[in-house]
Amino acid sequence: MRDLAGRLDLCCINTATLGHREPIERIAERVARAGFGWLSPWRQEIDEAHPQRAGAAIRGAGLKVGGYCRTTYFTADDAVGRRAAIDSNRRAVEVAAELGAPLFVAVCGGLAPGSTDVNADRRHILDGLAALVPTLRATGVRIALEPLHPFYAADRSLLSTIAQAIDWCELLDDGGPPCFGIAVDAYHVWWDPALEASIERAGTRVLALHVCDWLRQTRDPLLDRGMMGDGVVDLRALRRHVEATGFTGPVEVEIFSKADWWQRDPDEVLAVCAGRLQRCC
Amino acid sequence: MRDLAGRLDLCCINTATLGHREPIERIAERVARAGFGWLSPWRQEIDEAHPQRAGAAIRGAGLKVGGYCRTTYFTADDAVGRRAAIDSNRRAVEVAAELGAPLFVAVCGGLAPGSTDVNADRRHILDGLAALVPTLRATGVRIALEPLHPFYAADRSLLSTIAQAIDWCELLDDGGPPCFGIAVDAYHVWWDPALEASIERAGTRVLALHVCDWLRQTRDPLLDRGMMGDGVVDLRALRRHVEATGFTGPVEVEIFSKADWWQRDPDEVLAVCAGRLQRCC
Numbered sequence: 001m002r003d004l005a006g007r008l009d010l011c012c013i014n015t016a017t018l019g020h021r022e023p024i025e026r027i028a029e030r031v032a033r034a035g036f037g038w039l040s041p042w043r044q045e046i047d048e049a050h051p052q053r054a055g056a057a058i059r060g061a062g063l064k065v066g067g068y069c070r071t072t073y074f075t076a077d078d079a080v081g082r083r084a085a086i087d088s089n090r091r092a093v094e095v096a097a098e099l100g101a102p103l104f105v106a107v108c109g110g111l112a113p114g115s116t117d118v119n120a121d122r123r124h125i126l127d128g129l130a131a132l133v134p135t136l137r138a139t140g141v142r143i144a145l146e147p148l149h150p151f152y153a154a155d156r157s158l159l160s161t162i163a164q165a166i167d168w169c170e171l172l173d174d175g176g177p178p179c180f181g182i183a184v185d186a187y188h189v190w191w192d193p194a195l196e197a198s199i200e201r202a203g204t205r206v207l208a209l210h211v212c213d214w215l216r217q218t219r220d221p222l223l224d225r226g227m228m229g230d231g232v233v234d235l236r237a238l239r240r241h242v243e244a245t246g247f248t249g250p251v252e253v254e255i256f257s258k259a260d261w262w263q264r265d266p267d268e269v270l271a272v273c274a275g276r277l278q279r280c281c
Numbered sequence: 282m283r284d285l286a287g288r289l290d291l292c293c294i295n296t297a298t299l300g301h302r303e304p305i306e307r308i309a310e311r312v313a314r315a316g317f318g319w320l321s322p323w324r325q326e327i328d329e330a331h332p333q334r335a336g337a338a339i340r341g342a343g344l345k346v347g348g349y350c351r352t353t354y355f356t357a358d359d360a361v362g363r364r365a366a367i368d369s370n371r372r373a374v375e376v377a378a379e380l381g382a383p384l385f386v387a388v389c390g391g392l393a394p395g396s397t398d399v400n401a402d403r404r405h406i407l408d409g410l411a412a413l414v415p416t417l418r419a420t421g422v423r424i425a426l427e428p429l430h431p432f433y434a435a436d437r438s439l440l441s442t443i444a445q446a447i448d449w450c451e452l453l454d455d456g457g458p459p460c461f462g463i464a465v466d467a468y469h470v471w472w473d474p475a476l477e478a479s480i481e482r483a484g485t486r487v488l489a490l491h492v493c494d495w496l497r498q499t500r501d502p503l504l505d506r507g508m509m510g511d512g513v514v515d516l517r518a519l520r521r522h523v524e525a526t527g528f529t530g531p532v533e534v535e536i537f538s539k540a541d542w543w544q545r546d547p548d549e550v551l552a553v554c555a556g557r558l559q560r561c562c
Contacts, residue, residue, distance in 0.1 A: 111497070116515045122474075150431045153472035154497045154513050164474040191434035193403075193445040216392070216435045221502060232435045234397045 001240045004251065004278050011277050012038030012066040014210065014254035015045060018269060019262030025057040027266075032061035034270035038250040040066040041099070043092060051098040059100065066103070066250050067144060067183070067208055068096035073109025074128035075121045075158070082124055085109075086131045093132060097139035103207055105183055106145050110155040122158050129172055129180065136179040144183035144207040145169065149191075151221045162189055162198035169205050181207035184242055185254065187214055187225055190233040199241045209242050211235050211281055212255040223258035227272060229280035239281055251281055282521045285532065285559050292558050293319030293347040295491065295535035296326055299550060300543030306338040308547075313342035315551035319531040321347040322380070324373060332379040340381065347384070347531050348425060348464070348489055349377035354390025355409030356402045356439070363405055366390075367412045374413060378420035384488055386464055387426050391436040403439050410453055410461065417460040425464035425488040426450065430472075432502045443470055443479035450486055462488035465523055466535065468495055468506055471514040480522045490523050492516055492562055493536040504539035508553060510561035520562055532562055 004010060013031045015024070022030075024045040031039050039058055046054045046068075058065055072088040089104075096104045108125045115121055129143065136143060145165045148157035159165055165182045172180050182205050189195055191214075199206065213231030218224050228235055239251065253273045255261055261269050285291060294312045296305070303311075305326040312320050320339055327335045327349075339346055353369040370385075377385045389406045396402055410424065417424060426446045429438035440446055446463045453461050463486050470476055472495075480487065494512030499505050509516055520532065534554045536542055542550050 111513050116513050118472075118515070150472040151499075151502065154495055154499070158472075158474075160472055160474060167474075191399075191431040191439075191441055193439075193441060193448075214435055218432075218435070220500075221432065232392050232397050234399070 001243045004281060006278075008035040008274055008277070009037035010250055011036050011274070012040055012250035012252035013270065013273065014040040014066070014069065014252050015042055016069070017253050017255045017261070017273065018266045020044060021262070022266070024054045028058045028061040028063055030266050030270060032063050034267065034274060036270070036274070037064060038066040038252070039063045040069060040252055040254075042069045043095075046095060046099070048091060048095050051095045055099040065099050065101040066252050067105050068092065068099060068101040068103065069105045070146075071104070071106040071108065073107070073156070074125040075109035075112040075115070077113050082128060086128050089128070089132055090135045093135045093139055093141050096141045102142060103144045103183075104141050105208070106143050107148060108145070108157050108159045110153055110158055118158055125158060126168060126171060129168070133174065133179050137176065142178070142207060143180050145180060146183035146185060147188055149188040149221070161192055161194070162202055163194055166198065166202050166205060178205070181205045183208035183210060184238075185210035186233050186235055186238055187212050190214055190238070196241055199245060203245050206242055206245050206247050208249060208252060209239065209247060210252050210254045211238075211277070212253065220258070223256045225255045225257055227255060227261065228253070228276040235281045251277060253277065282524045285562060287559075289316040289555055289558070290318035291531055292317050292555075293321055293531035293533035294551065294554065295321040295347070295350065295533050296323055297350070298534050298536045298542070298554065299547045301325060302543070303547070305335045309339045309342040309344055311547055311551060313344050315548065315555060317551070317555070318345060319347040319533070320344045321350060321533055321535075323350045324376075327376060327380070329372060329376050332376045336380040346380050346382040347533050348386050349373065349380060349382040349384065350386045351427075352385070352387040352389065354388070354437070355406040356390035356393040356396070358394050363409060367409050370409070370413055371416045374416045374420055374422050377422045383423065384425045384464075385422050386489070387424050388429060389426070389438050389440045391434055391439055399439055406439060407449060407452060410449070414455065414460055418457065423459070423488060424461050426461060427464040427466060428469055430469040430502070442473055442475070443483055444475055447479065447483050447486060459486070462486045464489035464491060465519075466491035467514050467516055467519055468493050471495055471519065477522055480526060484526050487523055487526050487528050489530060489533060490520065490528065491533050491535045492558070493534065501539070504537045506536045506538050508536060508542065509534070509557040516562045532558060534558065
C-alpha cells in the first residue's frame with residue numbers, strides 16, 4: 001500500500017467536498033495551494049459549451065483531473081426521457097475528454113418516477129450505458145460505475161453493490177478495450193459483507209477510490225457524510241484492499257455535508273482533508 | 282402462490298405496526314376482531330417474569346404467535362456486555378417458547394460502541410448466536426436471523442443481506458436439526474440485486490416474511506416506513522419468490538411509522554392493513 005505521508009500529490013479533491021460555492025477557477029486555485037495533485041469537478045461547475053476554459057484553469061493551477069461527475073440518471077418514465085439522458089451523457093463524455101478527465105462517473109438512476117419494476121429499470125440503465133460505447137471509444141474516456149448505498153435505490157441508483165457493478169461490466173463488455181470500470185466509494189460500500197471479496201474480484205476494474213466517513217448517528221443519508229476519521233469506516237483497510245488490485249489512481253475526498261463542512265471556510269476544509277487523508281486513510 | 286383474498290387467517294400483525302401504545306391483551310383483542318390469525322409481540326409488551334399471562338391472552342383471543350421480537354444486540358464493548366446480551370437472549374428464547382412462538386427474531390447489532398472492526402463484531406455476533414443453541418434445542422424455538430437494511434449497519438445490524446444470513450446459517454449449522462433460519466423483510470431487502478437468487482438459495486431457511494413499503498421520499502430511515510402499496514416495493518413478486526421456497530407461514534405486517542400510522546386509530550390501521558394485504562401483497 002502506498003504511503004500517503006507527504007504525498008498529497010496522490011490525493012484528489014472532489015469539488016462536492018467544498019459545497020459547490022465558488023467558480024471552478026477559484027476552487028482549483030485553492031486546491032492546488034493546499035498541495036493536492038488532483039481535482040474532480042461536477043458538471044454544474046463547467047460551462048459544457050466551452051469546457052476548454054475550465055480545463056485550462058485546472059491545468060493552469062497545476063492539477064490533474066481525476067474524474068468528471070456525473071451522469072444524468074438513465075431511468076425515466078418513457079423512451080423520450082431515456083434518450084434525452086443518453087444525449088446528455090454523451091455530451092458529458094466529450095466534455096470529460098476536453099477536460100482531460102480519464103473517467104466519467106456514473107450514478108445510474110433509481111426507479112423511474114412511476115415504476116416499481118427494478119428489473120426493467122436496470123435493463124434501461126444497461127441499455128443507456130451501452131449506447132455510450134461509441135463515444136467512449138472515440139474519446140478514450142472510461143465510465144466508472146459507482147454503486148450507491150442501498151438507501152438510494154429508489155431515487156438515485158439501482159446499482160447498489162460492487163458485485164453488481166462487476167456483473168454489469170461483464171454484461172457491457174464487447175470484447176474491445178474496456179469502456180467501463182468501477183468507482184469504489186467508502187460511504188456506499190463499507191457495510192457490504194462481500195466487500196473484500198468483491199474488490200478482489202473487481203481487480204483492475206477499480207478505477208476510482210472515494211473516501212469520506214459514515215457517521216454512526218447519520219440521520220440525513222444524503223448530506224450528512226463525515227470527514228475521514230469521524231465515523232466508523234476502516235478507511236485504511238479499504239485502501240489496502242483497493243490498492244491490492246493494482247490501483248494507482250488518486251485517493252479522492254468526496255464529502256456531502258450541508259450542516260457541517262459546507263458551512264466552513266474552504267481552506268479550512270482542505271487543510272483538514274489533507275491531515276485526515278494522511279492520518280486515517 | 283397462496284391467494285390472500287378473504288384469508289386474513291394467513292396474515293399476521295407485528296405489534297410494532299400499532300406503535301406499542303396499548304397492553305398486549307388489548308392489542309390481541311383488536312387484532313383478532315379485525316380478522317387476523319396471527320400476532321407477533323415485542324419484548325417490551327411482555328412481562329418476561331410471567332409470560333404465561335400474555336400467552337393466555339393471545340391464545341384466548343384466538344390468535345397464534347408468529348414470532349417474538351427481538352434479540353438484544355450481540356455486539357458490545359467488552360465480554361461482560363456480550364455475556365449479558367446472551368443471557369438476555371437466552372431468557373427471551375424461553376419466553377418465546379412459553380408464548381408458543383415458533384421463532385425468536387434476531388436483530389444482531391451494529392458495530393460495538395467504540396469499534397470500527399466489522400469482522401470482529403460479526404464474529405462476536407456469531408459466537409453469541411452459537412451460545413443459544415442449547416436453549417434453542419431444549420425449547421424447539423428457532424431463531425430467524427433478520428438482515429437489516431444496510432443503512433443500519435453501524436448502529437443496529439451488521440447482518441445486511443439474505444446471502445450473508447444464509448452464510449451465517451451454514452456457519453452455525455452443527456449437523457443437528459436447524460436452529461437458525463431467516464426473516465425476509467421487504468423493507469430491508471427489496472433493493473438487493475441478488476434478491477431472487479438469494480431467496481431461492483435460502484430455500485426452506487426462510488422462516489418469516491415481513492411486509493410494509495419503502496416510500497420513495499423516505500427521509501427518516503427508522504420510523505418512516507410505508508403502508509403496503511404506498512411505496513416502490515413489488516410485494517407480490519417478493520411473496521411469490523418466498524412462497525416458491527415452500528414457505529407457508531403467515532404474511533406479517535411490520536410498519537414503523539411515527540409520524541403517520543402510529544398517530545392513527547389502531548382499528549383504522551388494522552383495517553387498512555387488511556385491505557392492502559389482499560390488494561398489494
